[in-house]
Amino acid sequence: MSEFTVELRDVVKRFPTPEGGEVFAVNHVTLQIRNGEFFSMLGSSGCGKTTSLRMVAGFEWPTEGEVYIEGRAMGHTPPFKRPVNTVFQNYALFQHMTVYQNVAFGLEMEGAGKQEIARRVGHALEMVQMTGMERRYPKQMSGGQQQRIALARAIVKTPNVLLLDEPLGALDLKLRKEMQLELKALQQKLGITFVYVTHDQEEALTMSDRIAVMSQGKVMQMGTPVEIYERPNCKFVADFIGTSNFMEGGVKSLENGRASVFVPILNAEVTGYAAENVSVGDEVAISIRPEKIRLADKAGLTQNCFEGTVVTTSYIGSDTRLHVDINGLTLKVWEQNKISSLDPAAYYTVGQKVWLTLFPENTLVLPKD
Amino acid sequence: MNPYRRSLFIKIATVLVYAFLYTPIIVLIVFAFNSSRTNVLFGGFITQFGPLVMDGSTVVQSPCGPFHWFCELGKNAEVMNATKNTLTIAIISTLSSVVIGTMAALALQRYSFKLKPFSQLSLYIPIVIPEIVMGIGILVLFSQVFTFLNGAFNLAGDSRLTLGLPTVIVSHIAFSIPFVTLVVQARLQGFDKSYEEAAMDLGANELTTFWRVTFPMILPGVLSGGLLAFTLSLDDFVITFFTTGPGSTTLPIYVYGLLRRIITPQVNALSAVWVLVIFSIVLLIQKLQSRAA
Numbered sequence: 299m300s301e302f303t304v305e306l307r308d309v310v311k312r313f314p315t316p317e318g319g320e321v322f323a324v325n326h327v328t329l330q331i332r333n334g335e336f337f338s339m340l341g342s343s344g345c346g347k348t349t350s351l352r353m354v355a356g357f358e359w360p361t362e363g364e365v366y367i368e369g370r371a372m373g374h375t376p377p378f379k380r381p382v383n384t385v386f387q388n389y390a391l392f393q394h395m396t397v398y399q400n401v402a403f404g405l406e407m408e409g410a411g412k413q414e415i416a417r418r419v420g421h422a423l424e425m426v427q428m429t430g431m432e433r434r435y436p437k438q439m440s441g442g443q444q445q446r447i448a449l450a451r452a453i454v455k456t457p458n459v460l461l462l463d464e465p466l467g468a469l470d471l472k473l474r475k476e477m478q479l480e481l482k483a484l485q486q487k488l489g490i491t492f493v494y495v496t497h498d499q500e501e502a503l504t505m506s507d508r509i510a511v512m513s514q515g516k517v518m519q520m521g522t523p524v525e526i527y528e529r530p531n532c533k534f535v536a537d538f539i540g541t542s543n544f545m546e547g548g549v550k551s552l553e554n555g556r557a558s559v560f561v562p563i564l565n566a567e568v569t570g571y572a573a574e575n576v577s578v579g580d581e582v583a584i585s586i587r588p589e590k591i592r593l594a595d596k597a598g599l600t601q602n603c604f605e606g607t608v609v610t611t612s613y614i615g616s617d618t619r620l621h622v623d624i625n626g627l628t629l630k631v632w633e634q635n636k637i638s639s640l641d642p643a644a645y646y647t648v649g650q651k652v653w654l655t656l657f658p659e660n661t662l663v664l665p666k667d
Numbered sequence: 668m669n670p671y672r673r674s675l676f677i678k679i680a681t682v683l684v685y686a687f688l689y690t691p692i693i694v695l696i697v698f699a700f701n702s703s704r705t706n707v708l709f710g711g712f713i714t715q716f717g718p719l720v721m722d723g724s725t726v727v728q729s730p731c732g733p734f735h736w737f738c739e740l741g742k743n744a745e746v747m748n749a750t751k752n753t754l755t756i757a758i759i760s761t762l763s764s765v766v767i768g769t770m771a772a773l774a775l776q777r778y779s780f781k782l783k784p785f786s787q788l789s790l791y792i793p794i795v796i797p798e799i800v801m802g803i804g805i806l807v808l809f810s811q812v813f814t815f816l817n818g819a820f821n822l823a824g825d826s827r828l829t830l831g832l833p834t835v836i837v838s839h840i841a842f843s844i845p846f847v848t849l850v851v852q853a854r855l856q857g858f859d860k861s862y863e864e865a866a867m868d869l870g871a872n873e874l875t876t877f878w879r880v881t882f883p884m885i886l887p888g889v890l891s892g893g894l895l896a897f898t899l900s901l902d903d904f905v906i907t908f909f910t911t912g913p914g915s916t917t918l919p920i921y922v923y924g925l926l927r928r929i930i931t932p933q934v935n936a937l938s939a940v941w942v943l944v945i946f947s948i949v950l951l952i953q954k955l956q957s958r959a960a
Binding site for chain 2: 355356357376377378382383384386387388390391392393394403404407408451452455
């Protein structure tokens with residue numbers, strides 16, 4: 299068996315538009331999902347993440363390319379012959395069946411015996427802590443409970459891959475956070491592959507082993523949460539995940555993975571980590587996270603150090619968030635409040651002159667999209 | 668609390684609405700027990716049981732007592748035959764139109780095809796055009812087709828194709844389909860395809876998915892559509908009038924024929940039974956639906 303549970307090879311999905319044209323929902327996507335991995339597809343709506351998931355489930359077929367599950371090409375295999383199960387965004391619980399009948403449905407289709415069904419349904423409900431709810435109808439349950447039943451219904455067949463299409467989207471924030479941890483725990487307990495679709499970056503960062511960031515039908519970057527956040531490979535990912543400051547400039551020199559970029563608005567060169575596909579002469583975007591900029595009253599380095607004026611400050615408890623203006627360029631800077639103080643002099647004030655240090659190891663030189 | 672509940676206007680309006688709707692039906696039923704056979708005036712109830720005694724056109728005493736006209740109705744072979752025809756037509760046309768109409772609704776919901784807007788529009792045409800136009804149309808169609816077929820196959824005498832029960836059934840199916848389709852479509856509006864996807868995802872093939880998931884979910888719509896088709900067929904007069912032949916008289920046609928001769932309380936008795944049957948069906952369906960919900 300292949301080391302990848304799910305594989306998309308150069309998959310394209312086109313849909314006809316009402317105007318008679320065609321639109322790419324998924325545009326040449328290749329990705330490999332390893333056995334037992336919690337894999338997330340992250341992107342805003344219309345980025346192709348749900349369509350990709352639906353092609354794995356078998357609800358859609360690729361226009362071009364191929365989906366492999368456990369090393370087997372899926373072609374036009376219908377959903378009921380694929381070794382995957384899905385948790386739907388709206389749960390899609392059968393309203394005319396009880397919880398027990400809902401969870402038992404998949405086993406019944408397998409032709410399992412009555413006793414085996416009873417045993418496995420009981421076990422699945424136990425896994426999602428819904429024992430005792432067997433006789434309820436979905437309408438008699440809260441959203442969170444329905445979510446758990448949908449989960450039980452999908453895991454009862456012990457699939458090797460579980461597909462989850464924004465399963466927590468309809469829950470309130472507190473419940474969502476609880477469920478995130480529970481889902482992660484469940485995945486580790488079951489040891490099966492989860493393919494998780496979400497538009498919530500925090501959710502993806504919290505739960506995933508690896509994330510594919512998608513935009514306009516393409517995978518922009520694939521990697522661990524740390525890689526995605528700390529080493530985005532393009533401006534889109536840096537902008538989409540978390541918050542970043544951007545400056546534009548041209549690459550002057552490049553050595554040992556470090557690029558020197560002339561930034562016209564600062565009238566200075568800035569040094570930073572160069573992304574893979576950056577070369578000398580390129581117009582690039584320089585990206586730095588607000589929490590990674592060092593503020594000081596005096597200049598620190600001779601390089602990557604600029605004087606600016608504080609434009610706004612907002613104290614939010616753990617951090618103080620500032621906007622600092624350098625020659626008309628406004629940068630966001632988040633200062634962690636590491637020292638407890640009531641003295642106003644301990645905090646930056648509007649109009650104050652400050653020095654910003656962009657450490658080269660925190661500064662990223664990225665190709666422009 | 669509803670602020671209009673105590674308003675005098677609302678009370679009067681409510682009483683008037685009920686009076687207009689139900690007085691005719693109550694009068695109709697009361698007259699079914701009329702002792703006067705002319706049925707123009709109410710001559711009091713028949714109170715005495717015993718062998719039939721008549722005083723002119725007034726029934727004094729009857730073996731069935733107050734239910735004299737219902738017993739007469741039971742003895743009336745023409746009425747029994749018309750009832751049989753009506754029910755046969757209603758049941759066959761309801762079952763057929765429910766199957767065809769539901770399939771049409773599912774197809775219109777699921778697929779997009781070239782003539783879809785036209786198909787959707789064509790559903791409204793039989794509903795909006797006057798029934799008499801449709802009746803004449805169907806009559807012309809049948810007579811032309813039958814004339815052609817009779818000529819082409821040299822059919823003569825009893826084997827000739829003529830109007831009768833089958834033509835009434837076909838025309839009833841035809842006018843019921845749009846009603847069923849529209850009612851089922853309304854139910855399908857809120858039907859998310861993810862339910863079917865979930866069933867298939869759990870290992871059910873298309874057929875199992877339909878019977879185990881889709882059909883139970885749209886069943887209330889199918890039942891309402893079927894009930895509508897059934898009642899439409901039961902009381903249809905105009906189209907039946909054009910497509911019926913000898914021996915295939917239905918109840919509405921028979922009653923209309925009676926009215927042209929003499930109105931006896933038999934007609935009222937028949938109507939009373941009719942109202943009772945329809946009322947029971949509606950009550951039953953409502954009970955079934957409230958249990959399902």
